[in-house]
Structures are given as structure tokens and as C-alpha cells.
Amino acid sequence: MRMGRFFVLVLGLSFFLGISAFWTSPAKAGDVEVVSKKSGVKSRGSVRKASLRRRGSRRKSGRIFASGNGSVKSPWIVRTAAQMEALAQSVNQGNSYSGQRIRLMADLDLSGRRWNPIGFYRERGSRPFKGVFDGNGHVVRGLNIEAPAAGMAGLFGVLEGATVVRLTIEDASVSGGSNVGILAGLAVRSELKNCSVSGSVLGTENVGGMIGKASESRMSGLSFSGTIKGRASSAGGLIGSMFGTVLARAEVRGEISGQDNVGGLAGNVRQGELSEVRTRELGVQGRKTVGGLIGFASDSVIIRRSLFDGMVEGKENTGGLVGWVESGTLTDNTVSGSVLGWERTGGVAGLWVNGLARRCIVEATVSGTAGVGGFAGRMERGIADRCETLGYVEGGKSVGGLVGEMVSGRLENCMASGSVKGVLTSGREIGSTSR
Incomplete structure (x- = not known):
């Protein structure tokens, strides 16, 4: 009697599970079933959706760009x-x-x-x-x-x-x-x-x-x-x-x-x-400390194998390469065009405070009011070595083929090959000397 009841119970349970399986939707392509080791219960999820969740942060950045x-x-x-x-x-x-x-x-x-x-x-x-x-x-x-x-x-x-x-x-x-x-x-x-x-x-x-x-x-x-x-x-x-x-x-x-x-x-x-x-076909214009390449140069600036071709115009400290050289080294540079200023105007630098210039060539016309030089308008310290001026230098006071107003420093193997014209004090190489 007990065996019969047990048989009926098993048969009923099997019938119930079969009906449940019949009404459950089959797994779609790309879905996956996961079986819990503890409970043995199956669950279904989408591989694609899970993958997108894992890549969420990357796709958020990716929305900005076309790809990559x-x-x-x-x-x-x-x-x-x-x-x-x-x-x-x-x-x-x-x-x-x-x-x-x-x-x-x-x-x-x-x-x-x-x-x-x-x-x-x-x-x-x-x-x-x-x-x-x-x-x-x-x-x-x-x-x-x-x-x-x-x-x-x-x-x-x-x-x-x-x-x-x-x-x-x-x-x-x-x-x-x-x-x-x-x-x-x-x-x-x-x-x-x-x-x-x-x-x-x-x-x-x-x-x-x-x-x-x-x-x-x-x-x-x-x-x-x-x-x-x-x-x-x-x-x-x-x-x-x-x-x-x-x-x-x-x-x-x-x-x-x-x-x-x-x-x-x-x-x-x-x-x-x-x-x-x-520079090519360049015009540079300012009020104070104006240069064809650099306005103000300090803390051992280096300029080498460079060319300015154009026009520079300023009122104070105007130079074909640099308006004001506080300290620096200039090597193998060329200036052409024109440099026009008022006080302290030079083919390389308007005001040369300190530094070293080697083999700088000035082909530009340099003109100003006071302190006008083919190399520097005013030179306070430093060295110019094998520099040459070829252009026309003209001005009112303290006009020189190399330096307009010389305070200190040295000109070594430098040449002023262009013409020099000054209204008051002028010189073939140095316009005036002051201490």
C-alpha cells in the first residue's frame, strides 16, 4: 500500500515538472543558463547585455569619438x-x-x-x-x-x-x-x-x-x-x-x-x-623694447643661425634681432630690411647690457634719433666678435657704424663696412663713449 502511494506521488511530480518545462520559453541564441551549486536552480541572462555592462565606462568615453x-x-x-x-x-x-x-x-x-x-x-x-x-x-x-x-x-x-x-x-x-x-x-x-x-x-x-x-x-x-x-x-x-x-x-x-x-x-x-x-615680409612695431626676433632677452638666452627680414619700428630699445639683451649669446645671425627707432637703436640690439655676439651680419638700414649703431644703439658690457655691418647707419646724436653709445665691453675683429651719418657726434665704429 505504501509503495503504491509513493509511485503515485512520483508520477504526479514528474507530470507537474513536464508541464512547467512545456510552458517555459526556450533559451534564445546568445542567452546563457547559470546553475547555482548550492540550490541547483537555473537562471537565464543575456551574454550581450552583460558584456555591455562590463564595458560601460569605456563606451561612455567612446561616444565622444568615431572609434579607438x-x-x-x-x-x-x-x-x-x-x-x-x-x-x-x-x-x-x-x-x-x-x-x-x-x-x-x-x-x-x-x-x-x-x-x-x-x-x-x-x-x-x-x-x-x-x-x-x-x-x-x-x-x-x-x-x-x-x-x-x-x-x-x-x-x-x-x-x-x-x-x-x-x-x-x-x-x-x-x-x-x-x-x-x-x-x-x-x-x-x-x-x-x-x-x-x-x-x-x-x-x-x-x-x-x-x-x-x-x-x-x-x-x-x-x-x-x-x-x-x-x-x-x-x-x-x-x-x-x-x-x-x-x-x-x-x-x-x-x-x-x-x-x-x-x-x-x-x-x-x-x-x-x-x-x-x-621672418619674411614681417613688420614689427611697438613702443619700448622692440626686436625683429625678440623684444626682451634675459637669463642667458641663445639665438643662433637665424634671420630677420622686414621692418622693426619702436621708440626705446629697438633692435634688428633683440630690443634689449640683458644677457645672452647670439651666433651666426643675419639682419636685413630696416630698423627705425628713437632712443637706443641698433642693427642687432637696441640696448646691449651683457652677453656675447659672434658672426652676426647686419645688412639692414638703421636709423634713429640718439644712440644709433649698426650693431648696438648702446653697449654697456659684453663682447661682439667678428660681427659686421654693411647697411646705412644714420641718426642725430651718438651715431656709430658698430655702436652708437659705448659704455663698456669689447669689439673684437668687427667691421663697419656701410656708410655712417650723424648730425652731432658720430664715428666710423663708435659714435660716443661714456662711463
Whole structure:
């Protein structure tokens, strides 16, 4: 009797389980069943959905770009202006892209957009770009920036430990306060290679065609064409102000104007080096401390194998290469065109305080009011070695073929081959001597 009841019970249970299996939907392709070791209960889930959950953070970043993962082999890809704007928003929200690579795969037209620079510095928080941006030979056109809230204006507001290569920016219009440039407002410990920009830049302080202010950076293969206007100090064709920065193989053409510390390449340079840089059809104009390449040079600046060709015009401390050399070394440089100033005007430097010049050739016309020299308007210390002036030197008082007003220093194996004309005191090599 007991065996019969047990048999009926087993039969009923089997029937119940069979009906349940019949009404349960079969597993679809891509689904998976999981069996618990403890309970033995089966559960079903989607492999695809689980995979998407695991990759959630990566896909969130990936939505900004066309493709990629930020690695060397598979950089993030930018193809549209909208993706470039999304990159700016991402950096300004705190994603620095440090150690990641971004590559531009198409020309971009930013016309009609009021650009918000990529990265910024503020007292209460900074958001610099720290990655590698490869322009890949493509062009960004129509960049327009007007006085951004963060202050630093450029396609990039702030580069810190970043790299930008093979990028061209055309027809840009950038205006702001301090630290203003077409490519970046501020570059700190960064690297720029083979980049070209053109357009107009307007700012107050640290205003440059490429970079507003550069610190401890390395740059090569750069060019700028356009107009720069600085309302206060430190305006330059490539960089407004630079410290501890090396710049090689660069070219500038256009019009550069400002008040104090104005240069065809850089307005204010400390502990920097310029090599194989040149200007073509360049006009540089300012009030005080104006130079064809650098406005004010200090802390052992180096300039070598460079050329200025154009016009420099200023009122005080005006030079074909540097307006005011506080200390530095200038080697194998050439000046052609014209240098026009009032007080302390020179073919190489308006005011030479200290330093060494070797094999500098001046072919330019140099003219001024007082303190006019083919090499320096006023020389206080330092050495000029095997330098030569070939152009016409003229002025009112203290006019010399090499130095207008000589305080101290040495001229070694230097030659004044051009003509010299002064209204009051003048000399073939030295206009006047003072102690």
C-alpha cells in the first residue's frame, strides 16, 4: 500500500515538472543558463547585455569619438566638429587624457561656432589637456574665440605635459586678455611639432600667434602668418612670452604690434633658445623694447643661425634681432630690411647690457634719433666678435657704424663696412663713449 502511494506521488511530480518545462520559453541564441551549486536552480541572462555592462565606462568615453581606445595602435579618432566640441567639454569636465592619443582624421570647419577652449586654469581648479593630439596633416578652419570666461584663449586653453603634432589652423580669429594664441593660450612642459597657424590675435598680455605663454617646452617646425595686436606687454609672432623653452625651425610673416616687449618671434624670453628661425615680409612695431626676433632677452638666452627680414619700428630699445639683451649669446645671425627707432637703436640690439655676439651680419638700414649703431644703439658690457655691418647707419646724436653709445665691453675683429651719418657726434665704429 505504501509503495503504491509513493509511485503515485512520483508520477504526479514528474507530470507537474513536464508541464512547467512545456510552458517555459526556450533559451534564445546568445542567452546563457547559470546553475547555482548550492540550490541547483537555473537562471537565464543575456551574454550581450552583460558584456555591455562590463564595458560601460569605456563606451561612455567612446561616444565622444568615431572609434579607438586611446592607445598607440588605436588612438581616439575625431572626424567631425561636433566630436571636437565633445572633446573640449570632456577635458573641461576633468578628463585630461593623460597618456592617451587622439588623431584627427578629417579637415574641420568651425565657422559659425563660438569656440570654448580645450582646458583651462583657474584659482579653484584646473583642467589642462595632457594627452597627445595628432592633427595628421589635417586643417581646422574658422576658429573663432572672443574673451573666454577662463581667460586663456586658443584652440587649447591649456596644454600641460601634452604633445600636439602635424596640425594646421587657418583663418582663425582669437581675442582675449592674458595668455592668448591661436593654438593654445598656455603651454607648460609640452611639445609642439610641425604645426602651422594663420589668422588674427588680439590680447592684453602674453599674446602670440601660436602660443600665448610657453614654459619649459620644446617646439620645432612651426609657422605663423597674420596679425598680432597686444594692448600691453609681451607680444610675439609665435609666442608672447616664453621661459626655459627651446624653439627650432620656425617662420613668421605678417604684422606684429604692441606696447612693451614686442618681437617678431617672441616678446619676452627667459632662459630660452631659438635656432634656425626666420621672418619674411614681417613688420614689427611697438613702443619700448622692440626686436625683429625678440623684444626682451634675459637669463642667458641663445639665438643662433637665424634671420630677420622686414621692418622693426619702436621708440626705446629697438633692435634688428633683440630690443634689449640683458644677457645672452647670439651666433651666426643675419639682419636685413630696416630698423627705425628713437632712443637706443641698433642693427642687432637696441640696448646691449651683457652677453656675447659672434658672426652676426647686419645688412639692414638703421636709423634713429640718439644712440644709433649698426650693431648696438648702446653697449654697456659684453663682447661682439667678428660681427659686421654693411647697411646705412644714420641718426642725430651718438651715431656709430658698430655702436652708437659705448659704455663698456669689447669689439673684437668687427667691421663697419656701410656708410655712417650723424648730425652731432658720430664715428666710423663708435659714435660716443661714456662711463
